Structures are given as C-alpha cells and as structure tokens.
Amino acid sequence: MPDQPGEEQGREGGESVWRRGGAWLGSHPPPGPFRPDFWRSPLRGSWLTSVFGLVLLVGIPIIAITGLLSYAAYNPWLPGNDTTPERGLLGFYFFDWPTWPAWLYRVTQGAHVILGLTLIPVLLAKLWSVIPKLFTWPPTRSLAMAVERASLLLLVGGAVFEFVTGVLNIQLFYTVFPFSFYPAHLYGAWIFIAAFAVHVALKLPRMVSALRSRSLRRELRTGLDGTRPEPPDPDGLVATRPAEPSLSRRGLLGFVGGGSLLIFGLSVGQTLDGPLRRTALLAPHGRMYGLGPNDFQVNKSASAMGVDPMSTGPGWRLELAGTDLRLSRAELLALPQYTYALPIACVEGWSTQQTWTGPRLADLARLAGAVPGRVEAYVESLERGGAFSEASLSARQVADHRSLLALRVNGADLSLDHGYPARIIVPNAPGVHNTKWVRRLTFRPPSG
Amino acid sequence: MASRARALRQWAAGRYGADPLHLLALLACFTLAGYAASRVVVAGIWVGFVVWFVGAAIIHDLVLYPLYAVADIAVRWRPWRRVRPSAALSHPPPWINYLRVPLALSALLLLVWFPLILRLSQDGYRRSVALDTTPYLGRWLLVTGLLFAGSALAYAVRLRRRAQPERKGSAARPDGPPGPGQG
Known part of the structure; x- marks a missing residue:
C-alpha cells in the first residue's frame, strides 16, 4: 500500500481549505461498509489473502500461457485462420504450430479450461478476503494510491471478465455475448495480464512477508478453539472488531480447496477417455453417446451446420x-x-x-x-x-x-x-x- | 548522480506518494492495457466489451458478494438462540458448518454451470453437441443431495462420538467440515 503523501509546506489559503475539507472527509467515513468495524470476519488478514494469492500466482500464469498457446495453435498467420485480424502487436509470439507431440494441444487446452474452472473458488476466496479494501475510506490518499486502484479495476474486472466469458463459452451460451468470443476473450486477457503483472510486481514482497508471518503447518493443526484473528496489519485486512469465529482457518482453506476439488472432479473427465469419462457429470462435453464406433463427442452437428x-x-x-x-x-x-x-x-x-x-x-x-x-x-x-x-x-x-x-x-x-x-x-x-x-x-x- | 536520484525519489514520495518505480510499473500496465483496448475498438466490439468488463468488475463486489454474505447471515441467524452453553459437552456440537458447506458447494456448482442446469444454453448446446441439456438439472440435484447426505452423515458421526461419555474430547475437538466463513 502506498504511503501517505509527504509533508507539503507553504500552501495558500484556498488550498488549505481543500486540505482541511479532505481531512475532515477522510476521518468521517460514510456509514456501512466504509467503516472499518463493519467487517467482522475473524479470518481475514494478510496471511490468508497471501495463501490464496500464492495459489493464483501459480495458476493464473499457467492459464495465461496455455491460452496464448491456443491462439498460436490456430496458425493465425495462415489465410482464413485468424479470428482476430486486428490483433496488431499482440500477435508477436506466433510460430509454426508443431504436429508433434500429437497430444500437446490436448494437454495445454485441457489444462487451460480445467484449471480455469478449478481456480474459480480460489478467485472467489481471494476477492472475499480483500473486499474491505474496496470500501477503504478515504478512497484515495495520494496520487499513487489512485493510480494503483485504477489498475485494480482492470485486475478485478479483467479476472471476472475472463472467467465469466470462458465459462459461458464452454457451455455454448453464445447468445448472451454482445461480441464475438475470440476477440473479447483475447483482448480481455491482455488487459488482465497487464494488471496481473503489475499487481504481482507491487505486492510480491508483501505476499512473501505475510506468508512468513504464520506457519501453514501450524494453521493446519489449529482447530476452531485455537483460531484467533491475525495481528493488526498495515494492509488493514484484519477486522478491528472481529466476531467469534465459526470456522477455523484450516476449515476455510479446506472449504475453498474442497470446492476446487469438486469442480475439478466433476469436469476433468471430459479430457479423458475410457471409463473415467463418465465422471464428467457437470461438464459440457463429457456426454455418452452410446457404445458404437461413432459414439464419441460431437461438437458441431451436421443439421446445425446446414450440411444437406x-x-x-x-x-x-x-x-x-x-x-x-x-x-x-x-x-x-x-x-x-x-x-x-x-x-x-x-x-x-x-x-x-x-x-x-x-x-x-x-x-x-x-x-x-x-x-x-x-x-x-x-x-x-x-x-x-x-x-x-x-x-x-x-x-x-x-x-x-x-x-x-x-x-x-x-x-x-x-x-x-x-x-x-x-x-x-x-x-x-x-x-x-x-x-x-x-x-x-x-x-x-x-x-x- | 546518486544524490539526484535520491532527490527524485523524495520528490516523487512527496508529490506522487510512492517510489517512481511504482509509477513506472503502473504506466507500463496502462500502456499494454490501453493497447489491448485499442484493438477492441478496431474490432468494433467496444460497447459490449466495456459494458461486460465494467459489469464484471462490479458484479462480484456489489451483487454476488452481498448475496452470499446475506445468505450466510441468514443461515446463521437463530432468533431462538440461547445463551452460549458453558458446558459444551451437554449440548449438541455446532451444526452450522454442516449446513454451510453443502449449501455453498451446491451454490458454487450452480454458479458455474447454470446455463446447462437451467437449460439456458439449450439452443447452442443442441446445435453443437447434438444432445439435450436435460440431464444436467438432475445431475446437479444428485450432487447436491450427496453433499447434504455426506454432511449429515459426518454430523451424525460427530454426535455419536460426543455421546460416548468421557472421551476427553476437548483436546481432540474436530471443527467439522469447513464452511465459507462469514461475510
């Protein structure tokens, strides 16, 4: 978090009125979520946020790289293959997509989609853990903070936009899109990548120090009885008036991880063959057609494509x-x-x-x-x-x-x-x- | 040279509020994001894109989060709640997470797969897959039922353990399956 602006001296009267007004506003937040004591969860804190952040720090780059690889896999430099001809410099990394190993795209694109689905609970947990910051009062204390918060709009908007468009697209729910999926998901991804990279650059040291502030092993051995709020932190995530915990920290981590495991377990089957494919109960393309030689996944039916x-x-x-x-x-x-x-x-x-x-x-x-x-x-x-x-x-x-x-x-x-x-x-x-x-x-x- | 750099840093710290590198990093971010946004304009889809992008930024914080936070408060709200029992062993162990967890996991699955479960993507799905979305509602209900049944079973096991007298349970008190935390 940026520091307060330094001391400014020798200002004129008009400006000091502004400053006094600003100071008054800053110390008088509107009621509700803008007051720190509105946020009661005893589990919120820098350590918890950093755990979720670490998982996303590993997962999001994998999703980003496999996504960009998928674009390269279309060989968009060949005539008729490019779904986003206006990409400009964003097509800098294209290369002749290999034919070997034959399973490469199966793995990269399966990872892109299944990992994306699996990280949804982690993303939600991360957003939950930092939501008091949205209502920080005053909204900005310095130019630095204002600029950084603008980048957070791109970060949160980009993340939710990418996950939502991806999730709706794999369910073939195209009718809701006011745009073609390909350009929207690609350019949205670049906006998200830009905001994600700068967020990591600015917050990585803080994440590391927060992760060091508690032992994960000890948290995993601490039940509800021993659960206490984290000590007050410079990030302002810890509740000033914490409620009685109804869940331990390991319980919350288990819940988020369990949600991820549930989504993963019910969808990963659509990337597999054999009996495990039947496990894809909640996945769009894990369906059984029958036992015949042609009874495998269809993804464009002849009648719908106007094939006479x-x-x-x-x-x-x-x-x-x-x-x-x-x-x-x-x-x-x-x-x-x-x-x-x-x-x-x-x-x-x-x-x-x-x-x-x-x-x-x-x-x-x-x-x-x-x-x-x-x-x-x-x-x-x-x-x-x-x-x-x-x-x-x-x-x-x-x-x-x-x-x-x-x-x-x-x-x-x-x-x-x-x-x-x-x-x-x-x-x-x-x-x-x-x-x-x-x-x-x-x-x-x-x-x- | 070094003193000039230090002076620049002090100036930035005073006027801008952070190290100049902070500003540099953010400018790089906005440059790349701005370039990607310009591609959106060239693609001719910027109106829908902006609506969805801004909508995405607020739908979680101002719609989804309040919804589940209020739902969690509602689940925990017990107007008949008595004073917290001092002798925990004589009272049933807290059940709240045994309700929260299956409820939240079921809601999570609905959140992700609602176009299939509620048959909203039926048209696109049938054109593509050549099958119906009909089974998904039943599958979701099945998973939901299993989640609740598993949770009930876990609670029953815990009740039973409690019922066995003098197990010196206080040290080994499990906190049950986890829950979504509070809002």
Missing part, C-alpha cells in the same frame, strides 16, 4: 483444386489407407482419442501435383456459414505422415455428425481445424 444429407450422398466428390480430379469416396478408399490413433482436442477444453483411417494428405497433395512440405492446404467444407467452414493447414501439417483425410473411424464409416463422407485429422491441431464434410482441397505454396 443429399450433398454427402453418392454424388459427393472431393475436388482437388487446380486439377481435374474429382474423387468419389470409393476412389479415395482405393488409395493407400493409413490408420492412426489421434486425439481431437477442442478449444473448449474437451478431448478424445479415436482411431482414424484414410489416405494421407501428403498423398493427396502428390496427386494434385504438389510436393508435400512445400505446400499449404486450404480446406473447404460443405457446412454453411460456420466460423470454421474453411481453414488453412501449414506445410508442416500437410507433410506429417499422420495427417489424414479420414474416411473411417474405429473401423466403421464416419457418421454424418463426425464428418461423413470425409474429414481432416491432423495431429496436435485444434479441433476446429479438423474440418468435417470436406468438399475441396487446395494445395498451394506457403503464404509467407
């Missing part, structure tokens, strides 16, 4: 742009077929590994007269109007021997909802780039 079953029937042809080739499904099945177990991992955090069969994209590129490794692919779908009805794949993605135009999954033909007649599967690509219902492939030299 007629257009996927016997008349369907894969167009290889720049050639006269129009391949029927039977002709594609006559090409050398390869089978790989590869994950589909969605930006919404869920993932599942399935076994895909089809011709290699590299073979199709050769068929079109191109040299794999020297060409990108532009993929167009039969779907109408979807945000990802077209996508570009990098030269590296096209050349990877596991990148397929999948025709079959788990030994059966693809179902319509999984992209019949043919879909893209590229190792480690975000789910939306595994385009379904492919109608045309264009192989072309790298764009830049």
Whole structure:
C-alpha cells in the first residue's frame, strides 16, 4: 500500500481549505461498509489473502500461457485462420504450430479450461478476503494510491471478465455475448495480464512477508478453539472488531480447496477417455453417446451446420483444386489407407482419442501435383456459414505422415455428425481445424 | 548522480506518494492495457466489451458478494438462540458448518454451470453437441443431495462420538467440515 503523501509546506489559503475539507472527509467515513468495524470476519488478514494469492500466482500464469498457446495453435498467420485480424502487436509470439507431440494441444487446452474452472473458488476466496479494501475510506490518499486502484479495476474486472466469458463459452451460451468470443476473450486477457503483472510486481514482497508471518503447518493443526484473528496489519485486512469465529482457518482453506476439488472432479473427465469419462457429470462435453464406433463427442452437428444429407450422398466428390480430379469416396478408399490413433482436442477444453483411417494428405497433395512440405492446404467444407467452414493447414501439417483425410473411424464409416463422407485429422491441431464434410482441397505454396 | 536520484525519489514520495518505480510499473500496465483496448475498438466490439468488463468488475463486489454474505447471515441467524452453553459437552456440537458447506458447494456448482442446469444454453448446446441439456438439472440435484447426505452423515458421526461419555474430547475437538466463513 502506498504511503501517505509527504509533508507539503507553504500552501495558500484556498488550498488549505481543500486540505482541511479532505481531512475532515477522510476521518468521517460514510456509514456501512466504509467503516472499518463493519467487517467482522475473524479470518481475514494478510496471511490468508497471501495463501490464496500464492495459489493464483501459480495458476493464473499457467492459464495465461496455455491460452496464448491456443491462439498460436490456430496458425493465425495462415489465410482464413485468424479470428482476430486486428490483433496488431499482440500477435508477436506466433510460430509454426508443431504436429508433434500429437497430444500437446490436448494437454495445454485441457489444462487451460480445467484449471480455469478449478481456480474459480480460489478467485472467489481471494476477492472475499480483500473486499474491505474496496470500501477503504478515504478512497484515495495520494496520487499513487489512485493510480494503483485504477489498475485494480482492470485486475478485478479483467479476472471476472475472463472467467465469466470462458465459462459461458464452454457451455455454448453464445447468445448472451454482445461480441464475438475470440476477440473479447483475447483482448480481455491482455488487459488482465497487464494488471496481473503489475499487481504481482507491487505486492510480491508483501505476499512473501505475510506468508512468513504464520506457519501453514501450524494453521493446519489449529482447530476452531485455537483460531484467533491475525495481528493488526498495515494492509488493514484484519477486522478491528472481529466476531467469534465459526470456522477455523484450516476449515476455510479446506472449504475453498474442497470446492476446487469438486469442480475439478466433476469436469476433468471430459479430457479423458475410457471409463473415467463418465465422471464428467457437470461438464459440457463429457456426454455418452452410446457404445458404437461413432459414439464419441460431437461438437458441431451436421443439421446445425446446414450440411444437406443429399450433398454427402453418392454424388459427393472431393475436388482437388487446380486439377481435374474429382474423387468419389470409393476412389479415395482405393488409395493407400493409413490408420492412426489421434486425439481431437477442442478449444473448449474437451478431448478424445479415436482411431482414424484414410489416405494421407501428403498423398493427396502428390496427386494434385504438389510436393508435400512445400505446400499449404486450404480446406473447404460443405457446412454453411460456420466460423470454421474453411481453414488453412501449414506445410508442416500437410507433410506429417499422420495427417489424414479420414474416411473411417474405429473401423466403421464416419457418421454424418463426425464428418461423413470425409474429414481432416491432423495431429496436435485444434479441433476446429479438423474440418468435417470436406468438399475441396487446395494445395498451394506457403503464404509467407 | 546518486544524490539526484535520491532527490527524485523524495520528490516523487512527496508529490506522487510512492517510489517512481511504482509509477513506472503502473504506466507500463496502462500502456499494454490501453493497447489491448485499442484493438477492441478496431474490432468494433467496444460497447459490449466495456459494458461486460465494467459489469464484471462490479458484479462480484456489489451483487454476488452481498448475496452470499446475506445468505450466510441468514443461515446463521437463530432468533431462538440461547445463551452460549458453558458446558459444551451437554449440548449438541455446532451444526452450522454442516449446513454451510453443502449449501455453498451446491451454490458454487450452480454458479458455474447454470446455463446447462437451467437449460439456458439449450439452443447452442443442441446445435453443437447434438444432445439435450436435460440431464444436467438432475445431475446437479444428485450432487447436491450427496453433499447434504455426506454432511449429515459426518454430523451424525460427530454426535455419536460426543455421546460416548468421557472421551476427553476437548483436546481432540474436530471443527467439522469447513464452511465459507462469514461475510
């Protein structure tokens, strides 16, 4: 917390009236939360706040980095892939997203979403622990304090904004957004990151000293009977008139941790395969479809994407742009077929590994007269109007021997909802780039 | 040079209220945040963005927090409360956290998953997942029921332990499952 402004001397009369008025206001807070004795919890204090702060200090950077990685995973420098073309300098870190290891995006994006969900109780507890500071009276004592409080608006607003937009987005509750999710979540993240970084820089020494003021081990052995308020602190978090505790400090930590564990346990299953997937009781994409080869997570149904079953029937042809080739499904099945177990991992955090069969994209590129490794692919779908009805794949993605135009999954033909007649599967690509219902492939030299 | 730096620091401490580095760090923060905000404007979504951003800043502090603080006070409010018993053993152990914890955890799940539980995102969900959101209400109620049942069981176990006479329980008094703290 910033110090009081230093002594100022030799002021004129008018200013001293202001100062006297300010001093009077400062010593006469309005009633309610602006009075220190309004806040009664015997548990609030710098140590407790610092414990929550430490957890967030570890967790938030992981969420931020995995989030930024997810943006890079879209290869936004390829034509048609960028959902935020106005990003300017904020796209400084892009690189050619690798195809190896195939599970990388599954892990990073699963961590982004599941860790974000898991930290919600910690974020709420942190906000609870510092809420008296919102009503500090007088609102500011110096220019430094005013500027720092402005940054806290960005910090709290940014944190809640990012968590709320993320949580609503994974539940497909798009109708409430007055903006597109991608730019809002990305630019909101940068505002939050800016405020978070400066908050850490300013508060880290205080957090360390507060954490040293009590022993965590001893707190975890202290029951309700031994629970006393923290000694009065310079941060003003400790209640001046504490109530009788109804909960120990370890009880509160256990409660917050238990809340995190509960959310985690009920959602992490949507990133797993096998019987554990059934544990995802409260998660949008942990549903069971059945036991058949095509009974795994769908995330864009054919009917919703306007894919006409007629257009996927016997008349369907894969167009290889720049050639006269129009391949029927039977002709594609006559090409050398390869089978790989590869994950589909969605930006919404869920993932599942399935076994895909089809011709290699590299073979199709050769068929079109191109040299794999020297060409990108532009993929167009039969779907109408979807945000990802077209996508570009990098030269590296096209050349990877596991990148397929999948025709079959788990030994059966693809179902319509999984992209019949043919879909893209590229190792480690975000789910939306595994385009379904492919109608045309264009192989072309790298764009830049 | 050193004296000039010290003079600058003193001047900043007097006029600004903190070390010049404090100001520098915050200016860096506002520069980056301002740049990101300019991208929001270029993207043409700034009105909705500002409304949601400012709304996010106040919805916790001025809506969610007062709501749960008042709920906690309501749960703890017992107009018939008698004078605090001096001989704790002859009275039932405090039950408040056995109510608070399942209630708060259930509310937490609702807070996170309300679009699914209340079927508000039904349209988007069905278009995407090709399934209904119908099961989520039942699942939430199931988890809520299990939380309350577990809490009741824990309380019953504790009551039973208390009932066994002369267990010298004062040193080993458990404080039960934790609760959300007070508002």
